[in-house]
Amino acid sequence: MKEQYQATLAWLQQYPELHTLISLSLLILGAWIANWVVKRILVRGIYRALRSTSIGQDKVLSHSHVVRRLANIVPALILTAGIKVIPHLPEAVVTVVQNVCSAFIILTIALAIAGVLNLINTLYQRRPNAHLKPIKGYIQVVTIVIYAIAAILMVAALIDRSPLILLSGLGAMAAVLMLIFQDTLLSLVASVQISSSDIIRVGDWVEMPQLNADGDVIDIALHTVKVQNFDKTITTIPTKRFISDPFKNWRGMQESGGRRIKRALYLDQTSVHFLNDEEVARLRRFMLLDEYLDRKDQELQDWNTKLAEHGKEAVNTRRITNIGSFRAYVEHYLRHNPNVHQNMTLLVRQLSPTADGLPLEIYCFTNTVAWSAYEGIQSDIFDHLLAILPEFGLRVFQHPSGADMRELRPSLHLTP
Structure with missing residues (x-):
């Protein structure tokens, strides 16, 4: 072999x-x-x-x-x-x-x-x-x-x-490399700042209107952050933009356990008036107003008693108003609503009158942060308030529509 x-x-x-x-x-x-x-x-x-x-x-x-x-x-x-x-x-x-x-x-x-x-x-x-x-x-x-x-x-x-x-030879090319990797270096610095300062996390709801981004963060990479908008589209944002541009992070709301309701009812200012005895007696049917009416009645009696002879004129006395009673009713209604967070700010306040009516703002928080549940709770509150409003002799302000003009037309008809 x-x-x-x-x-x-x-x-x-x-x-x-x-x-x-x-x-x-x-x-x-x-x-x-x-x-x-x-x-x-x-x-x-x-x-x-x-x-x-x-x-x-x-x-x-x-x-x-x-x-x-x-x-x-x-x-x-x-x-x-x-x-x-x-x-x-x-x-x-x-x-x-x-x-x-x-x-x-x-x-x-x-x-x-x-x-x-x-x-x-x-x-x-x-x-x-x-x-x-x-x-x-x-x-x-x-x-x-x-x-x-x-x-x-x-x-x-x-x-x-x-x-x-x-x-x-890289020393001579440092300037060129800095120019080539400029975005990478800026993104690296931004990533470190985002991580150390806990600016955003995966799962956060962020809103950046200038880039049409409004949704949940689904990925944080070196160069980009991906946001899935609520219409299921994906917006890719450079990481450095979260350091240089303003944006809103809703994480605080999600972690607090309550989501804010801040909406106003615009009331017709011509419907605001003092309540007479008959109207006050009718409002006593409301369980939520018993305590308010008793306390207010005692407060007004004490005030008016001090007026002596001047108290004989109604213009000098203090009286209960329908808008004040309605404001008290709304506050008590929210206090007894199980869907409203009672440990957070709860306000019912008047804002400055406008050409569109007198704003009565409801400021409170729901006891859930889920979007669909939040919208349902908010709608239920305003459904009830709009329906109960006529009981107080108040009207919601709205601009005249075509139907209003048609109803007004017969009363304006003039015979020759």
Whole structure:
């Protein structure tokens, strides 16, 4: 067998091109076999062994390609070592192949490290408080640094020079790099400020009208923040805009447990008047007004008694008004409403009269922050107030409509 091998080798040496071609073919075949063995046998064996453990049953870990990417290094190492023994190859070809394989190995390792970092971010997001301190932006910064170092090492490997030579030239390129990576640096600073100051979190409801963003934050990355608007559209906002531009974060409302109602009823000012005894007696039917009317009646009697002779004239006395009684009724109604948060500010106040009527503002908080429930509670409150308003002799102000003009037309008809 040995003599036959030597005879074959001696015969191939007579044909150097054929010898080189066969040697290259055997090298490539060996690299392919090694790649097949590593991926089909070794890697699969590792995955099957891991499936018997709790780690291997995790879909995120089982679907990661870190091990498969590292397996690509094996054929590259075989090509790097084997190309040197191929006979009759020019030295330049050997150097080029080795340099390309070295660059490929560096790229593979960089991709594997980036895969590990993404895996770390995925596992971190499973923590219940991960949305409070997202690390995705930092992961992306580390990934960029790794790719930058890998690019320098790859270029150094391809040109067969020391990477220190390339690094020494980066000082002169600092200004250019600052210009190129300006957005990245600004986004990095913004991400650090957002994280340290707890400005926004994943899940926060934010509102930025200048960018038509009004919805929930679904992702915070290095360069962008994604907001899912309430119409299910996605608005992508540069991270640095959350530092430079004003925006509203509704997290405080969501954490407080109550959502504010601030709305006014516009009353017709001509319907405001003093109540006579009959009207006061009719208002005593309201359970919520018993205490108010008794207290107010005693207060007015004490006041009017001090007027002596001047108290005989009604214009000098204090009397109960329908709008004051209605304001007291609204406040007591809100105090007894189980859907209104009683430990937060509750006001029923008059605002300055306007051309559209006298605003009676209701300022309170619901005991829920859910949007649909909040709107339902608010609507129920104003449904009741609008319906009960005529009982107090008050009217809601509204501009005349076409129907009002048609009703007015017969009374304005003049006969010749």
